[in-house]
Amino acid sequence: MKVKTKSKKVNKAWLADHVNDPYVKLAQREGYRARAAYKLKEIDEALGLVRPGQVVVDLGATPGAWSQYLRRRFAPRSAGTGGAAVGELDGKIIALDLLPFEPIEGVSFIQGDFRDDAVIARLEAALGGRAVDLVVSDMAPNLSGIESADSARIADLVELAVEFSAGHLKPEGVLVAKLFHGSGYSQLVELFKKTFRVVKPIKPKASRDRSSETFIVGIGLKKA
Numbered sequence: 558m559k560v561k562t563k564s565k566k567v568n569k570a571w572l573a574d575h576v577n578d579p580y581v582k583l584a585q586r587e588g589y590r591a592r593a594a595y596k597l598k599e600i601d602e603a604l605g606l607v608r609p610g611q612v613v614v615d616l617g618a619t620p621g622a623w624s625q626y627l628r629r630r631f632a633p634r635s636a637g638t639g640g641a642a643v644g645e646l647d648g649k650i651i652a653l654d655l656l657p658f659e660p661i662e663g664v665s666f667i668q669g670d671f672r673d674d675a676v677i678a679r680l681e682a683a684l685g686g687r688a689v690d691l692v693v694s695d696m697a698p699n700l701s702g703i704e705s706a707d708s709a710r711i712a713d714l715v716e717l718a719v720e721f722s723a724g725h726l727k728p729e730g731v732l733v734a735k736l737f738h739g740s741g742y743s744q745l746v747e748l749f750k751k752t753f754r755v756v757k758p759i760k761p762k763a764s765r766d767r768s769s770e771t772f773i774v775g776i777g778l779k780k781a
């Protein structure tokens with residue numbers, strides 16, 4: 558006898574939402590690897606963060622939609638050609654993820670765990686001493702469903718992104734990070750306020766309403 562589990566129902570609901578989701582359709586039409594592209598696009602359009610010529614670090618980059626968006630913004634003349642733009646690229650994008658990443662022309666990729674010092678050292682080597690204009694982090698750990706453990710994992714990744722940004726951003730640089738409402742959220746907002754001159758929480762329309770996912774933007778480092 559087959560037992561209908563809750564997770565099967567949830568998967569069905571997710572699949573139905575996914576198939577009917579306007580951002581999924583738009584991503585297919587515009588050649589993005591994931592609907593996530595529109596979250597960064599909205600944040601960028603609201604705050605004007607991405608400009609050609611910048612050095613950008615994309616944390617938790619796989620499958621690569623944010624890198625595709627950045628790539629297009631750095632190659633305005635070839636934008637709209639579908640997928641990541643190719644050819645001329647005015648800017649530097651370094652993407653990092655635990656998982657493999659299908660190459661995007663002109664985007665450097667480092668596979669590894671951002672919590673690992675040796676991986677940070679590889680990222681620093683790829684930067685070659687250049688200061689960073691923008692760090693974007695869409696990193697999300699695999700969730701266990703145990704709230705205290707999950708919020709500790711989420712907080713750990715956001716804290717590391719803030720620490721990396723504090724050490725590598727230009728004084729006027731920006732960090733965009735994904736976090737989740739729930740336990741630990743207010744402490745992370747406090748950490749942003751201690752680190753950045755301006756802090757803006759933002760929930761893009763492309764981020765599903767029922768998801769506790771949200772984003773926070775820190776602009777300009779406070780002097781230590």
Ligand SMILES: C[S@@+](CC[C@H](N)C(=O)[O-])C[C@H]1O[C@@H](n2cnc3c(N)ncnc32)[C@H](O)[C@@H]1O
Nearest residue numbers: 593617619620621622623655670671695696697
């Ligand atoms: C929501 S996905 C990112 C989607 C991506 N922004 C895009 O536009 O395609 C989250 C990613 O975070 C990565 N991730 C989670 N923990 C990580 C860690 N400790 N180090 C590096 N990447 C991590 C996962 O492997 C996953 O690919």
